[in-house]
Amino acid sequence: MIGQGIASSLVTTLKHIFRKKITLRYPKKKQPMDKRFFALMRLAMDDNGKLKCTACGICAKNCPVHAITIKRGKREDGKPYPEEYEINIQQCMFCGICVELCPFDALQIGNFYELSSYSRKGLVYDKEDLVGPVRSDV
Numbered sequence: 001m002i003g004q005g006i007a008s009s010l011v012t013t014l015k016h017i018f019r020k021k022i023t024l025r026y027p028k029k030k031q032p033m034d035k036r037f038f039a040l041m042r043l044a045m046d047d048n049g050k051l052k053c054t055a056c057g058i059c060a061k062n063c064p065v066h067a068i069t070i071k072r073g074k075r076e077d078g079k080p081y082p083e084e085y086e087i088n089i090q091q092c093m094f095c096g097i098c099v100e101l102c103p104f105d106a107l108q109i110g111n112f113y114e115l116s117s118y119s120r121k122g123l124v125y126d127k128e129d130l131v132g133p134v135r136s137d138v
Contacts, residue, residue, distance in 0.1 A: 033111065038094050041087060042110035043130045051131065052106035055082040059098035059107055067091035068098060085127040089115050 024031055033039075044052045055072040067090075073083035099107050117123050 033113070037111070037113070038096055038109055039113040040089070040110045040115060040125065041099060041107050041130065042112075043085065043127065044106050044108050045131065051081060051127075052104045053082050053085065054080050054104060054106070055085075056080075056103070058101050058103065062097050062101050064095065064097065065091045065093055067093075082127060085130065087125050087130065089123045089125060090120065 046052050055070050057070055057072070060066070060068040060070050067088045069084070069086045069088075070082050071084035072080055075081050096109070099109055115123070
């Protein structure tokens with residue numbers, strides 16, 4: 001009984017020991033993500049370099065966990081814009097409701113997925129963090 005268990009374990013080990021390794025050396029080599037992969041959201045800019053976001057608050061009102069906070073302001077030309085825009089990643093479920101409901105396509109799916117932090121404040125992304133360029137290293 002005991003010898004049969006050891007023998008079957010050895011057979012399984014010998015079967016897998018000569019196969020090609022599939023482990024990636026993560027920080028140096030990253031696994032390619034699918035196009036539909038949902039990572040950290042990003043705020044889009046228009047052709048003039050201004051945010052498309054008008055601080056309408058639809059994303060914040062429809063967020064099921066209330067992870068988005070917006071403070072509305074007005075530009076010199078009278079158009080509204082978000083003075084403060086924050087997403088709390090600790091609360092976010094990455095459900096995509098905010099992206100789907102944005103009427104101006106100002107909130108888009110990003111491709112940055114390395115969201116770990118040593119502090120809670122590091123998990124709250126503000127407007128400057130969300131406007132940054134799309135990271136092509138993933």
